[in-house]
Amino acid sequence: MIKKEGSFKYLEIKNISKNFGETFVLKNIHLDVFKGEFLCLLGPSGCGKTTLLRIISGLERQTNGDIVQDGLLISNSPTEKRDFGIVFQSYALFPNLNAKQNIAYGLENKKINKKEIEKRTNNLLRLVGLEKYSDQFPSQLSGGQQQRVALARAMALSPGLLLLDEPLSALDAQVRSKLRNEIKLIQKKLNLTTIMVTHDQTEALSMADRVVVMERGHIAQIGTPFELYENPITPFVADFIGKMNLLKGKYDKKNCVFYYLNNRFLISQNTEYSFLENCLLGIRPEDIEIIKFRKNIEKEENILRVKIKEITYLGTIFRLTVVLESKLEENIFVDVISNQVISNNLKIGDFIDIKLKKEKIKLFESNL
Amino acid sequence: MYFKKNFNKSFNILLLRILIIFVFILVSFFIIIPLLPLFLKSFSDNKNNFIGLENFINYIQNPSLTQSFINSLKVAITTTFFSVLIGFIYAYALTRTRLPLKKFFNTFSLFSLYIPPLAVAIGLIYIFGKQGLITQGFFGTIPGFDINLYGFNGIIIGEIFYCFPQALIILVSALNLSDQRLYEAAESLKASPLRKFLTITLPNIKYGLMNSFFICFILSFTDFGVPKVVGGNFNVLATDIYKQVVGQQNFAMGATISIYLLVPSILAFLIDKNFQKNEASLISGKSIPFKPRKNLIVDSIMFIFCSLILILVIGVFSSIVLASLIKIWPYDISLSLQNFRFSNVAGNGYEPYFNTVFMSIYTAIFGTIFVFFTAYLVEKFKPLKKIRMLIYFFSTLPIAIPGLVLGLSYILFFNKPSFSVPFLDFQIFNPFSLLYGTMGILVLANIIHFFTVCFISATTTLKQIDKEFEEVSESLKVPFYKTFLRITIPLSLPTILEIGSYYFVNSMITVSAIIFLYPAKIPVSSVSIVNMDDAGDTASAAAMSTLIVLTSLFVRLIYEFTSRNVSKKSSVWINPLET
Numbered sequence: 048m049i050k051k052e053g054s055f056k057y058l059e060i061k062n063i064s065k066n067f068g069e070t071f072v073l074k075n076i077h078l079d080v081f082k083g084e085f086l087c088l089l090g091p092s093g094c095g096k097t098t099l100l101r102i103i104s105g106l107e108r109q110t111n112g113d114i115v116q117d118g119l120l121i122s123n124s125p126t127e128k129r130d131f132g133i134v135f136q137s138y139a140l141f142p143n144l145n146a147k148q149n150i151a152y153g154l155e156n157k158k159i160n161k162k163e164i165e166k167r168t169n170n171l172l173r174l175v176g177l178e179k180y181s182d183q184f185p186s187q188l189s190g191g192q193q194q195r196v197a198l199a200r201a202m203a204l205s206p207g208l209l210l211l212d213e214p215l216s217a218l219d220a221q222v223r224s225k226l227r228n229e230i231k232l233i234q235k236k237l238n239l240t241t242i243m244v245t246h247d248q249t250e251a252l253s254m255a256d257r258v259v260v261m262e263r264g265h266i267a268q269i270g271t272p273f274e275l276y277e278n279p280i281t282p283f284v285a286d287f288i289g290k291m292n293l294l295k296g297k298y299d300k301k302n303c304v305f306y307y308l309n310n311r312f313l314i315s316q317n318t319e320y321s322f323l324e325n326c327l328l329g330i331r332p333e334d335i336e337i338i339k340f341r342k343n344i345e346k347e348e349n350i351l352r353v354k355i356k357e358i359t360y361l362g363t364i365f366r367l368t369v370v371l372e373s374k375l376e377e378n379i380f381v382d383v384i385s386n387q388v389i390s391n392n393l394k395i396g397d398f399i400d401i402k403l404k405k406e407k408i409k410l411f412e413s414n415l
Numbered sequence: 416m417y418f419k420k421n422f423n424k425s426f427n428i429l430l431l432r433i434l435i436i437f438v439f440i441l442v443s444f445f446i447i448i449p450l451l452p453l454f455l456k457s458f459s460d461n462k463n464n465f466i467g468l469e470n471f472i473n474y475i476q477n478p479s480l481t482q483s484f485i486n487s488l489k490v491a492i493t494t495t496f497f498s499v500l501i502g503f504i505y506a507y508a509l510t511r512t513r514l515p516l517k518k519f520f521n522t523f524s525l526f527s528l529y530i531p532p533l534a535v536a537i538g539l540i541y542i543f544g545k546q547g548l549i550t551q552g553f554f555g556t557i558p559g560f561d562i563n564l565y566g567f568n569g570i571i572i573g574e575i576f577y578c579f580p581q582a583l584i585i586l587v588s589a590l591n592l593s594d595q596r597l598y599e600a601a602e603s604l605k606a607s608p609l610r611k612f613l614t615i616t617l618p619n620i621k622y623g624l625m626n627s628f629f630i631c632f633i634l635s636f637t638d639f640g641v642p643k644v645v646g647g648n649f650n651v652l653a654t655d656i657y658k659q660v661v662g663q664q665n666f667a668m669g670a671t672i673s674i675y676l677l678v679p680s681i682l683a684f685l686i687d688k689n690f691q692k693n694e695a696s697l698i699s700g701k702s703i704p705f706k707p708r709k710n711l712i713v714d715s716i717m718f719i720f721c722s723l724i725l726i727l728v729i730g731v732f733s734s735i736v737l738a739s740l741i742k743i744w745p746y747d748i749s750l751s752l753q754n755f756r757f758s759n760v761a762g763n764g765y766e767p768y769f770n771t772v773f774m775s776i777y778t779a780i781f782g783t784i785f786v787f788f789t790a791y792l793v794e795k796f797k798p799l800k801k802i803r804m805l806i807y808f809f810s811t812l813p814i815a816i817p818g819l820v821l822g823l824s825y826i827l828f829f830n831k832p833s834f835s836v837p838f839l840d841f842q843i844f845n846p847f848s849l850l851y852g853t854m855g856i857l858v859l860a861n862i863i864h865f866f867t868v869c870f871i872s873a874t875t876t877l878k879q880i881d882k883e884f885e886e887v888s889e890s891l892k893v894p895f896y897k898t899f900l901r902i903t904i905p906l907s908l909p910t911i912l913e914i915g916s917y918y919f920v921n922s923m924i925t926v927s928a929i930i931f932l933y934p935a936k937i938p939v940s941s942v943s944i945v946n947m948d949d950a951g952d953t954a955s956a957a958a959m960s961t962l963i964v965l966t967s968l969f970v971r972l973i974y975e976f977t978s979r980n981v982s983k984k985s986s987v988w989i990n991p992l993e994t
Contacts, residue, residue: 104886104890105889106886106889125425125427125428125889126886126889126890127425127427127889127890127892127894128425131890132890132891133886133887133890135883135886135887137881137883139881139883139884139886139887141884141901141902142906143902143905143906143985144901144902152888152891152893153891153892153893156891156892156893156894156897157892200887200891201890203891204891204892
């Protein structure tokens, strides 16, 4: 675990479990969040990420475990006594109040004088760039504007912790990427500790300082976006963050060779691979090269002769779906720069040779 | 190791728990507990000695009383069949055909909701009775035709008038939930119209259909007004209870017959509840509403059918008005307002009318507040789940409690100044007894009598309001009651007005719940209709009926006007930005 310089543990989640009757939703979650950090809880639906966020807010109660925020044990504190602001996926803006009234809703309940409320509300409107829209009702605002009002409202009481529950998933792609940057900027500017739940890996990778990948109620891996992409520790993480081909085979530890069907792959020396025999070979589509068709491929390392089954155009690259003739049902994905496909005139049904970059190959324990 | 802030107890959650428990106590004391003395009474004689099942055995051995039970069932089954059938055809015409003048038919279909069943029966007398317009061929101008009104026929016609709009409301909303795409898919698969009806239309409305069967059964099984006026010698359970209690002061037998009335109603209620439990929305949010196509034959048949129904409804209403304006039917048919003086035998002048108006206003105000707050506590919060579920169950129960049974149980419960604790020589003061003999008990009986429909409608609205509003408020440290006042109430205003107007109109027209309860010093108009009719002063009864209908319609107009204003004001929140 990395600790950022000058920051301290702001939120400690200790051994949190949650079950509904017999079914476990969360199992022994340990997690530290540092002051000013932007943390993402990432995982497929049903992995428990939203439940964890709701437990942090007190809207849901854990079955076991403790939560410490800023040195205070808050495990059993009611929501209203906890120090956080929250933005929901649906925004939950009060439809009968305009943007300004929505933002001021929490402030008006405090014993603050009207002038001060006015000042702070205007500051927040400015912060999210909505000065001109203060009198508009939510239904008169676009999705992105509604999202900003919700964000401003959540920050109105200057909370120590900001919780975001899939805040961008109801927006269209363009607005989403714009808001990603804005939220990130505001968060950094205020040095506001933030936890965001999302199922969108691009969103998590582009916004978070650290990402917590969750799978079926437990944490699969915690790390910076770079670490997760480059060094996933399980096949689940590997395939959830980006795309990874996983081939099942046998590993000969002594000779650093992986056997897949009749093919041998040389693997870089790595002491971490302590497991034996049955395991998975992982390689990302962009780490596979197409090489010119050759007569004697046996002499070269890590080369497979495959047949093109599908070609999908993705803009700057093509994704090829290729198969081995001896195993037609197992798809291998290869990403190729567009002009390489065009200049080689690749077509469905063509045979090509592909090369798995030795230094990019990962091995995983196989649970399958 | 860590500082533990001593703030684990939250004032708001405590307050919420207290409120939920308070509402639980209220609904228990207003709905469930009053039924207990009624049960006890049915097991004792009139001197309060416990006699076991003797009353029930006496009842079964009395052939004229058992005949009433069979009669009530006959009435209920026949009425239910015809009301649902007519309601269904009418609802189908409104939702699934290109019926001409649809708006007109839609508005006037619910007209008979504003006519008390008592008044419907009086109207029927003036059409089909011995001196009725049809029976005498419009004062002898054309050959007459006698349908033998008094007895089974009259009761059935009156009850259908009363029940059919209830079935109509349920079936229109069931048929409105349709998905054009299902019909298009069926058409592309070459399904016949009959097949489409059987495989798409019917399955989609089965819950509504079942619910309308249940409502019509209970209403017609337990109704008192219609059989009282046109029942003749055809006795039913409701009129028997009235005779036992008011005629013979035999409360024990009244209580026993009440149990015979209550049990089938509760059974029907439980069957329906069990059936509705499986309801899952078959129509998704993405569905496209059904757009009927022109079909000359179907549209014309429907037009004729709906016109006939409306002519009957308007005919009954007109005959009530006409009867109230005619000097001495049928001998002196000149017009006068003398029937509106209410100075005769059972009259009391305008006092009953104004009492009823005030009673209805109080019912509308207090009933709406109580029902909405109850639904809010049940729907919006997490603590005390089991108690909230009980409140929910109790709140849905009154629809199965016949008005007469409710009234009788209220007398038995509220007239006791104290309860004795069994096996202990100890008396507990009954604070609710203070209501006895006041307008308060009438208002309370009305609030509970019509509670279920209002509660369901409040719950439905509250469900549509984002549950996250409460969570956001908590995160902003705003207590729930502020959010209730500032957000929930404004957003629910249309439903709140609807509930208020429903309470008002029903309190105006009801008779069964209050006929045992009204204190002698507070006469009410629906009871004076019964008394005037009993005394043979039918014209004054018609005049009072006219006043009630006109008042209800007037209040409904005010409601329409206000709610239109409200929706104009709130349209800025509701209508999303057109982009």
